[in-house]
Amino acid sequence: MTAIRTLLVANRGEIARRVFRTASAMGIRTVAVHSDPDAHAPHVLDADRAVSLGGSTPAESYLDAAKILDAARRAGADAVHPGYGFLAENAGFAAACAAAGLVFVGPSPESIAAMGRKDRAKEIARKAGVPVLPDAPVTGDDPDGWAVAGADVGFPLLVKATAGGGGKGMRLVTGPDGLAEAITGARREAAGAFGDAAVFLERHLGFARHVEVQVFGDVHGGAVHLGERECSVQRRHQKVLEESPSPAVTPELRERMGATAVALVRELGYVGAGTVEFLLDEDGDFFFLEMNTRLQVEHPVTEEVYGLDLVRMQLRVAAGEPLGLDRAPEPRGHAIEVRLYAEDPANGYLPAPGPLHHYAHPTHPGVRFEDGVAAPGEVSPFYDPMLAKVVAHAPTRAEAAAMLAGALDATEVHGPVTNRAMLAALLRDPDFLAGETRTDFLDRHPVLLAPPPPTPEVVHLGAAVAVTAARRRAADPVTSLAPPGFRLLPGSAPATARWTPIGGEPADVGYRLGAAFGDTALTVTVGGTTTELGLRDLGPDGVRVVHDGVAVPCIVRVHPDGSVWVNDPAAQSGWRPEPRLPDPELSAAAAGPVAEVPGTVAAVLVAAGDQVTAGQKLVVLEAMKMEHPATAAADGVVAAVHVEPGQYVEAHTVLVTLTTGPTA
Structure with missing residues (x-):
């Protein structure tokens, strides 16, 4: 056995922080690496030591194997954990770590090479008797040859990068006319994301679930599966929500899928954590997709359901220890994870890099936040826009969904547009709660991309207008001691201003503050519609807004860039008063x-x-x-x-x- 004393994590964000947490609990010293934009990132501050890689882009930093190996040498590391993404499934990097005398916390270079390319992995699975979907390689640059391959596979089909994952380098093609453009775009994206432009074609199974099996192997020949995770709710072929167990998998099906996955592990002589991914159709038939030779983003739902620490298991297996498990423990309850992104679902999931003014979330029993960011900070344009993973574990699926939705409601993210409201709406959707999840779920439920706010928008607008007015009045030495509405004369014209909701269109707002029944009254006019609101406990940081007889407590924060953010127990919105004139x-x-x-x-x-x-x-x-x-x-x-x-x-x-x- 090889003792691991100092561990370098060749990654960033929430996965680096996750690995550091377990390593530190095991008494292992930790080393972070970082690019220039990440110099003050949370994962850097969490580590015992940190080494700068320089550069900004992934190619200049987290994908530069030579820089990472040099950082390990300088920091005195004896092991490297690759996390996921970047170099996690790079066989050459794993081999280079071994050549440098470093323990690579992952499978052998041979296993990574065998399963890291989806086309080769499918061939191995096919030889092992695992059911696979029809496919064909894409060779050369002749569109006519591509058309022949596409016809052989059949439409609809997916163009898929042979390397990497996460939906990068993947295109859905419904007919021959779009094939050439899809192949060209997928090759370009794959080359940028993975340094490998190779792609292949695979029949698209439209009405299916994405179900994966967590597997582990050790150097002593031990192999085990730890149940399944369903990851069917996706956007752009990238997972948005993951859960365990799957609502569609029976105990009998779980054993069949698990046995198939373990057989593949034994065939490979696989060591470490891995995931065997399948498509599951409505008849209960499953088809091999790929094997991820690393820890998955969604590993926390397995940890919660089976009561295990998968990172600890990785480190123990990498040190040469046996798994100590012949079979998985009995699953307990249900766990759901969502990925909180800085992106605009209603605008094609457009990433939203930029300042992060404020980030806070609740600490509820049963809810787990895996944060990759801290505020004040910056959402970098160079990396994936995921801010955090949020996980809930409860006795039942319905309880887990409700708990997770409530945690999202209470999460405050000020600065970028996020998918926070979409995720909360998804978790409360009747079809989701009924377990009707397939890979086209979001396509079939477009209303979830821009769900109606649980709090009327005018309530938050009124809170923003009233608090900013109160702040201006408090800053004025002449009127700072006057109550709201003190200077307004009967019949005076309303004030006007232009307010733009973050991620929305600007609107001219007319408003008037006055006294009513001992409270402050606010009249707001937007687009010709006038709303009467009551204001209680108006101050510089919040107000209770009364709308249609219902009082809503609103916390209001004004940030240095002038944006105004409003949170209540059910909703969040951001506003920008008097936006700049167009460039x-x-x-x-x-x-x-x-x-x-x-x-x-x-x-x-x-x-x-x-x-x-x-x-x-x-x-x-x-x-x-x-x-x-x-x-x-x-x-x-x-x-x-x-x-x-x-x-x-x-x-x-x-x-x-x-x-x-x-x-x-």
Whole structure:
């Protein structure tokens, strides 16, 4: 056996913090690595030691194996935990760690190489008798050859990156016409995310669940499965919600899927944590998708249901100890995890990097927050936009869902747009609660992307208007001692201001403060609709707003950038009073697209003089590990292209200038 004394985690964010927590509890010293933007990140502050990798992008930092090995040498580490993503499934990195005398907390390079590429993994599974879906490799650059391969597989199909995961380098194609574009885009995205542009085609099973089995193997030949997790609720082929056990898996099916997964582990001589992923159809038939040779993002739901620490198990197995388990313990209760992202679900899940002014959440028994951020801070455009994983464990699935939704309601995230409201609505959706989850769940429930707020928007707007007015009055030495409404004369005209909800459209707001029945009255007019509100306990940090006879306690925070954020026990909203005038440069170039988020130019698809049509892709940006096409708003001619591939651009940068008009 090999004692692990100092562990370097070759990762960032919540997974680095998760590994540090267990390692520290085991008496193991911890080492963080970080890029320049992450110099003051929470995972750096959690570690006993930290080493700068330099650079900003993943390629310059967390994907640079030589830098990480050098950091391990300088910090005196004797083991490396790769987390997930970045180099976690890179066989060359695992081999380099071994060559440097470091314990790699994961499977052998041979196992990673065998299963790390989805096409090769499927071939091994097929030989082992595991059911698989039809597939075909994508070779060369001939679209005609691609069309033949697509016809052999059958439509609909998925174009899938052979390396990596997380939905990167994946495209759904419903017919032959979109195949060439999907392959080109998937190759480009896969190359940027994993350094490997290879893709293959696989039949798409539309009405299915995504169910995976947690497996472990040790160097003594031990192998065990720890039940299943269902991960069917996805966006862009990336998981949004995971749970254990699956509402569709019976004890008998669990044993069949688990036995298949363990057989694959034994066939490989696999050591460490892994996950065998399946598609499960409505008839109870399952098909092998891939094997992830690492810890999964969603591992906490297995920990909660089975009462195990999977990171501790990883470290013990890596040190040469036996698993000590012949079979999984009996599952207890139900656990659900959601991924809290800085993104806008109603706007194509557009990432929302930028300042994080405030972040706070409740501490409830049975609820577990795996945070990757702290405030004040920054949501970086260079990495995945996940802020935290939130997990609830309860005796029943319904209780876990309710507990988790309540925890999200009480979570305060000020700065970026997030999917917080979507997640809470999802957990309360009747079809979700009935267990009707498939991989197309969000497509079939578009209302969840922008759910109606549980608190009327006018209540939060009234709170924002009233508290900011109270703050201005308190700061005025002449009126600071006067009660609200003191200076208003009967019949005086209402004040007006423009307020923009974060992630929404601006509106002109008329309002009037006055006294009513010992409380403060507020009249708000938006879009011709007037609402009478009552205000109680109005102060610089909050107010109780009375709407239709119901009092809602609102906490109001004003941040340095001028944004105003309102939280009540059920909802959150952000507002920006008197937004800046539009940038003249952007107005002048309104016929051409601008960068909606900061990112790197992945492709320029047009040149000066080209005629384009409305909706045509002009430039493709890569930001937060996803591609974002910029399209023409109208027919026209390209007057100028202002960017080139590989260039980093800030949000609102003009990418292309068009002269509008019909094309020839």
